[in-house]
Amino acid sequence: MNFTQIEFLIFLVVVVTVAWIPRQVVWRNRWLLLASYYFYAYWDIRFCALLILSTSVDYFAARRIDGSDDPRHRRLWLVVSICTNLGVLGLFKYFHFFIDTARPILEQLGVATPGAERDVWTIVLPVGISFFTFQTLSYTADVYRRKISASHRPLDFALYVAFFPQLVAGPIVRAAHLLPQLSEIPAFSRRRFYGGFQQLLRGAVKKVLIADRLAETVDVVFASPELYSTPSVWLAVVAYTGQIYYDFSGYTDMAIGVAKLLGYRFPVNFRHPYLATSIQQFWRRWHITLSTWLRDYLYIPLGGSRGSRPRVAANLMITMTLGGLWHGAAMTFVLWGVWHGAALVVQRFASAWTFARGTTSGGRTGFQFPAVGWCLTITVVMAGWVLFRSPSLAVAGQVFAGLLGYHRSGIQWWPPLTLLALALMLLDHLLWRTRLRRTMRLPIDAWYSPVVTVFAIWALLLFAPRGFRPFVYFQF
């Protein structure tokens, strides 16, 4: 079920209304768990089995880890959890990718691989598998590190894993953040409820009016970039830069808004990342729950920033490459991760070098001249998005050729609504840097709030592109 479907609105009204009726937390959680499983089954009822498997394994593994003082025993159960989660992820998400990558070697060794008969091996990718897998992995790891205690309430834990606002595309909520909230009935706050509604609406506007409009241009140009002129290819790349941000942050806003309507708080996932003046800053503002997950459960265990420069560089490259692979089973995603990893390494060593020479004020995440830093950062980010969006490396090559001016005689295409959406994006970023930032939250008693709210609802009804367009991050 997509957050922008009419069915979801009806579902949400029913779920929220019923959720505030029970006086006992167990009934409330049962209701929310039922609703969450229904929400997931809406795509494919068979996927629920995976959810049950992941929940069961991690619940029992965490209990065993928590209940034991034997390091070997604890490690064993941690390995069971990791293997189960990564095994499921590997099978459903990466099976074909690994087989395709390894095929030349395997064939030389005389090992038969599924190829032409691929239909027999078709594996459907369950929606949001990467998100709930990371969520449960972090839970077991936190219990193993004794950061939290294992949950003794299977219902709460099952709801934590399957909670529908964040189930399919995040934010990746840690157990320490959500489980305590699920253990009691939240106090109803009209202000928070209103805030939830506004955030839901804001997310819908971002997704439907900006991201989906931009997608209309992006999809066409990226399908055959060689047909379009250099300015049109540039427009499409800028449009995708906007689309991916507004699509994903729109979804996150909606997820946070829905959670607020139910009385819960989710962590922030975006802080206007395109205002970052360094690539390190970018990753502190973009998909924050994933980047902190990668930092806490991958980068730091690998050694983090301790050790020699080559070691730190290797840690960064491994973390970012796996981060790229997490997004999708394709070489373009891997290269996207490598690209960002390389950018982080370069920035880190460049900062250390300029700091040593005394040419910076000591800020390790920014450039001395913010405008230069911003230009470099946004260029790196946009080049990365070309890899991220392109269906293949060949297409990415064509897009880069277009950007570099090799498509002089192609189609000139200037979609006005795309330009309007980009103007809105620019305005949003400019306003965010001013005191009007608070105004954009539409406080309940501000005179302009009802005007803007009603206008936005009408705009959603009138200007939404026709046709169903799922969120970009659903595929991950």
Add this chain to the structure above:
Amino acid sequence: MKPRLAANASSSRPTRTIGQRLVSWTIGGIVGTLLIAAVSPWTVRSYLPQVWDDVRGRWVYPESAAYRWRSEGYATTTVGPHGMMGRPDWRPSASSTRPGTRWAFWGDSQAEGVCVSDDQKLWAAIEQQWARSHAAATKTQDQKASPSGQVHVLPFAASGDDGWDWYEQIPRVERAWDVQGHLILIAELSDLRVLAEPIPESVSPQSTEGGTRREWLRWTPDFVVHAARGLLLDPRTRQLRRLRFRPGPLIEDSPRKEAATEKDAETRWKLGDPIFSIRSSGKSNKLWGAIAKRLREQSDRPILLIYAPLRPLIVDGRVLWKRPETIDPVGIDLLAEQHIGWVDCYEIFVKAGRTGRFPHGFHNGQIGNGHLNTLGYHLIAEQVCKRLQEDSRYRLVQQADR
């Protein structure tokens, strides 16, 4: 820190009562709606009621109404008498008093041209092209090639129309306007092919004089209608939206129609479907013969069929260059025997496409996919005027008129 200070200052303000909030939200809601009503004409198409036109025997948009089109192209069409789109200056009574040749122009939405302004519609492009050719010929004193007098093209094309709609209206229009010939734009041969089938009962609808269809559209704001359609109708099928609440798996969408077109044509060719087959056969002769006969049943005046196929077309990242439908040369000969001309715009469209200029699509839709644009109309107009000048039968019409 500044935003935080502002937040603290705001939270210290006394909160409003529920009554005050209700009032402020009601007023705010009305203002928000009025704002939308004010800006929506720039972005939302119009929805007009239709009135019954006894002359043409069909529902048409009311005279003098302004018909906005916003989603593909950006234009406002002034509706003329008897539903002539973009031609408000022509009445049947005035028809015989104006000098020049009158051609009735038929087709579907590709010919109707609501995506472009009135002076760029195909009927206007033909008139302008004719005038240019006439002026150029007069200047060079090339009497042989000189097209005579003025040409007036009366637009009767309407979205969704096919062969039966033209079949029904041709004699009515001839009687009312005294047109000297007919131009019929065909984007898909299936629109013409229906004429080879038995006459459907609905071809001669009952007269509903004075009736108005969808009267409620007169007093309902366009933005309300547009929003309601978006909510209630399925965007793909245009049928009433059916909500789905049962668990999945979801059934995959069928492949897009356009993407299948090229393959379809190939398959039909293999199956020997006459309208898509180049092979001459008895079946093909019968089909084209039937089409020619049907058209001639309704009119003995010159008819020119203008074939403007949906090519080149950009679909799913591919440019479709091949003909979507292959024309049987025998069919063209059969039409010619009945004095029905055939103008094929495929080659000129493809030639333009090869230079990056596509005859279909708009900046606010997709370049290379959609309805004919100004360039497409210009290319067609050139072909039509060339044919009208070259073919002696059409020249005779001009000369007779002079």
